[in-house]
Amino acid sequence: xxxxxxxxxxxxxxxxxxxxxxxxxxxxxxxxxxxxxxxxxxxxxxxxxxxxxxxxxxxxxxxxxxxxxxxxxxxxxxxxxxxxxxxxxxxxxxxxxxxxxxxxxxxxxxxxxxxxxxxxxxxxxxxxxxxxxxxxxxxxxxxxxxxxxxxxxxxxxxxxxxxxxxxxxxxxxxxxxxxxxxxxxxxxxxxxxxxxxxxxxxxxxxxxxxxxxxxxxxxxxxxxxxxxxxxxxxxxxxxxxxxxxxxxxxxxxxxxxxxxxxxxxxxxxxxxxxxxxxxxxxxxxxxxxxxxxxxxxxxxxxxxxxxxxxxxxxxxxxxxxxxxxxxxxxxxxxxxxxxxxxxxxxxxxxxxxxxxxxxxxxxx
Amino acid sequence: xxxxxxxxxxxxxxxxxxxxxxxxxxxxxxxxxxxxxxxxxxxxxxxxxxxxxxxxxxxxxxxxxxxxxxxxxxxxxxxxxxxxxxxxxxxxxxxxxxxxxxxxxxxxxxxxxxxxxxxxxxxxxxxxxxxxxxxxxxxxxxxxxxxxxxxxxxxxxxxxxxxxxxxxxxxxxxxxxxxxxxxxxxxxxxxxxxxxxxxxxxxxxxxxxxxxxxxxxxxxxxxxxxxxxxxxxxxxxxxxxxxxxxxxxxxxxxxxxxxxxxxxxxxxxxxxxxxxxxxxxxxxxxxxxxxxxxxxxxxxxxxxxxxxxxxxxxxxxxxxxxxxxxxxxxxxxxxxxxxxxxxxxxxxxxxxxxxxxxxxxxxx
Numbered sequence: 001x002x003x004x005x006x007x008x009x010x011x012x013x014x015x016x017x018x019x020x021x022x023x024x025x026x027x028x029x030x031x032x033x034x035x036x037x038x039x040x041x042x043x044x045x046x047x048x049x050x051x052x053x054x055x056x057x058x059x060x061x062x063x064x065x066x067x068x069x070x071x072x073x074x075x076x077x078x079x080x081x082x083x084x085x086x087x088x089x090x091x092x093x094x095x096x097x098x099x100x101x102x103x104x105x106x107x108x109x110x111x112x113x114x115x116x117x118x119x120x121x122x123x124x125x126x127x128x129x130x131x132x133x134x135x136x137x138x139x140x141x142x143x144x145x146x147x148x149x150x151x152x153x154x155x156x157x158x159x160x161x162x163x164x165x166x167x168x169x170x171x172x173x174x175x176x177x178x179x180x181x182x183x184x185x186x187x188x189x190x191x192x193x194x195x196x197x198x199x200x201x202x203x204x205x206x207x208x209x210x211x212x213x214x215x216x217x218x219x220x221x222x223x224x225x226x227x228x229x230x231x232x233x234x235x236x237x238x239x240x241x242x243x244x245x246x247x248x249x250x251x252x253x254x255x256x257x258x259x260x261x262x263x264x265x266x267x268x269x270x271x272x273x274x275x276x277x278x279x280x281x282x283x284x285x286x287x288x289x290x291x292x293x294x295x296x297x298x299x300x301x302x303x304x305x306x307x308x309x310x311x312x313x314x315x316x317x318x319x320x321x322x323x324x325x326x327x328x329x330x331x332x333x334x335x336x337x338x339x340x341x342x343x344x345x346x347x348x349x350x351x352x353x354x355x356x357x358x359x360x361x362x363x364x
Numbered sequence: 365x366x367x368x369x370x371x372x373x374x375x376x377x378x379x380x381x382x383x384x385x386x387x388x389x390x391x392x393x394x395x396x397x398x399x400x401x402x403x404x405x406x407x408x409x410x411x412x413x414x415x416x417x418x419x420x421x422x423x424x425x426x427x428x429x430x431x432x433x434x435x436x437x438x439x440x441x442x443x444x445x446x447x448x449x450x451x452x453x454x455x456x457x458x459x460x461x462x463x464x465x466x467x468x469x470x471x472x473x474x475x476x477x478x479x480x481x482x483x484x485x486x487x488x489x490x491x492x493x494x495x496x497x498x499x500x501x502x503x504x505x506x507x508x509x510x511x512x513x514x515x516x517x518x519x520x521x522x523x524x525x526x527x528x529x530x531x532x533x534x535x536x537x538x539x540x541x542x543x544x545x546x547x548x549x550x551x552x553x554x555x556x557x558x559x560x561x562x563x564x565x566x567x568x569x570x571x572x573x574x575x576x577x578x579x580x581x582x583x584x585x586x587x588x589x590x591x592x593x594x595x596x597x598x599x600x601x602x603x604x605x606x607x608x609x610x611x612x613x614x615x616x617x618x619x620x621x622x623x624x625x626x627x628x629x630x631x632x633x634x635x636x637x638x639x640x641x642x643x644x645x646x647x648x649x650x651x652x653x654x655x656x657x658x659x660x661x662x663x664x665x666x667x668x669x670x671x672x673x674x675x676x677x678x679x680x681x682x683x684x685x686x687x688x689x690x691x692x693x694x695x696x697x698x699x700x701x702x703x704x705x706x707x708x709x710x711x712x713x714x715x716x717x718x719x720x721x722x723x724x725x726x727x728x
Contacts, residue, residue: 351459
């Protein structure tokens with residue numbers, strides 16, 4: 001817990017003096033006031049986050065954390081849990097959605113096994129550090145997946161703390177290798193069930209209103225999933241005032257790890273781009289531990305999973321994109337990073353009215 | 365008119381056989397069915413448009429057409445009309461919003477003077493063809509701006525036809541230089557007034573409901589702008605069944621040129637990405653001439669100018685982005701092109717379940 005406390009104590013507010021300067025700068029660019037809308041807001045926010053007048057996003061990192069969920073034995077997912085491990089291989093082979101989209105936006109993908117059920121056979125050549133700097137792997141396995149939270153807590157409190165610490169550690173290592181912006185991503189068969197449970201506990205929303213079909217269950221499967229979530233909350237009684245208790249009882253290792261990444265990003269003054277529903281649940285945990293993390297978060301998109309909007313509204317985040325994505329892995333975060341970079345380039349590369357010899361407004 | 369008729373006759377439907385194949389391919393990629401939402405739809409649409417199984421977007425072109433508007437003498441804009449010419453210099457100097465965003469997404473900007481009021485002094489070094497392949501210039505000036513449509517037609521019918529032909533000509537030339545996707549953009553002080561008039565004529569919306577503050581007029585300026593638009597429609601009586609009549613009476617040269625670009629793109633089976641409100645008005649003209657153009661259009665964003673949504677709903681286009689942009693120039697189109705490219709890469713670069721050894725759905 002010392003590691004978490006130290007990080008939390010390092011989280012302060014945005015640099016409002018530099019944000020005011022950024023606003024002034026934006027207002028002098030050759031465009032009508034505010035006409036680049038959210039691109040301008042993003043540039044200003046990143047100035048406030050980084051406390052740099054000319055931030056650049058050279059090193060973009062998507063953290064894709066993988067873990068399994070004991071609750072899969074309740075039949076909550078359309079895919080077998082073996083897919084979690086199979087997808088880790090796919091990430092490392094470069095064939096998954098996140099690989100394609102991260103490459104598209106110039107980000108590196110950092111894959112972390114924080115609790116995959118199965119002994120992964122990762123060739124040492126793609127172990128971190130490796131020559132393939134675009135697909136990196138960290139072995140931080142804590143267990144062979146969580147316990148079935150329909151029958152008891154998903155993990156111990158110590159494990160919950162440790163999962164957050166793993167996120168902090170991985171972030172710190174990657175920051176040392178160069179990191180200007182982080183995106184959250186995950187893979188874990190069954191993890192929309194955990195995300196729904198976490199969302200219900202924090203936001204007090206009805207389980208029915210924040211539970212979707214995940215990878216594609218049918219109506220009967222959805223009813224069963226809702227039953228499992230309700231059982232998990234009833235049996236474990238997570239305390240919404242204690243985010244680590246919520247994580248331990250109805251969370252997942254990858255969700256704890258992502259909460260750690262969000263906390264570490266905020267303490268290091270780096271923007272952290274939140275992907276979809278499961279990343280949103282991790283944001284709830286981080287926000288529950290330290291509400292100031294909110295100012296360092298940028299919501300990349302609004303997921304097709306209906307609970308996601310409830311999370312964003314609860315924290316007070318406005319998503320950048322609405323493309324009906326529901327894949328996770330960090331795919332929405334990658335696209336969001338590209339929009340944020342566009343905003344920063346607008347601020348730092350456009351000509352001013354004066355430098356371009358363009359007349360300013362005459363009428364009102 | 366022969367040139368327009370020839371282009372229109374060349375516009376056919378999408379290739380639905382290849383779109384079905386694209387859907388099958390998307391469904392075999394390592395992700396839950398449909399979980400990349402609109403990225404998948406975009407890939408499929410581009411396959412249908414191009415009739416290519418593996419489309420690439422190597423050559424991206426933003427067409428930024430500039431022209432002036434006689435109605436500016438009614439005091440409808442917050443900026444003086446000289447800004448149109450000044451911004452053309454800014455485009456060619458690389459300092460405008462569209463330069464920054466086009467560069468961000470790897471597009472070239474093609475600037476066309478189709479009716480700027482003033483003799484531009486463009487150094488021959490940046491005349492097309494030039495060594496600077498990212499910022500190209502075409503001198504296609506038809507007049508020193510349109511006439512004041514509050515007092516009579518903006519242009520003659522012959523000029524309206526000619527403005528569309530200019531767009532077709534520029535598109536054809538650029539297609540010969542390499543063009544896989546086009547984005548529409550414009551610059552013209554006063555052109556939101558023309559766009560509102562066109563929108564009112566086609567959609568029958570109330571002028572008040574589709575007229576915004578453009579570059580930033582105040583409440584009194586907005587009232588005056590609405591008055592000018594109503595006068596223009598009352599005096600000129602544009603015929604909504606005759607798109608060229610609408611363009612002639614209440615349009616602008618850049619709007620006609622963009623309509624030509626949209627028609628030419630459709631006839632050449634190239635996706636054309638529609639920017640904001642003024643580009644939307646050009647889309648209305650193209651759609652009025654040939655409704656099949658709709659299938660070749662992709663709406664990049666929903667502008668902060670309120671009439672834009674009315675246009676998109678009328679044609680039946682769903683915007684990709686909602687970032688409160690209202691700059692024009694093609695800025696939203698540039699960002700949209702990047703999302704479309706992401707969709708194509710997903711389709712063509714992701715692994716299949718089989719190739720990656722990932723289990724398929726077991727439960728339902």
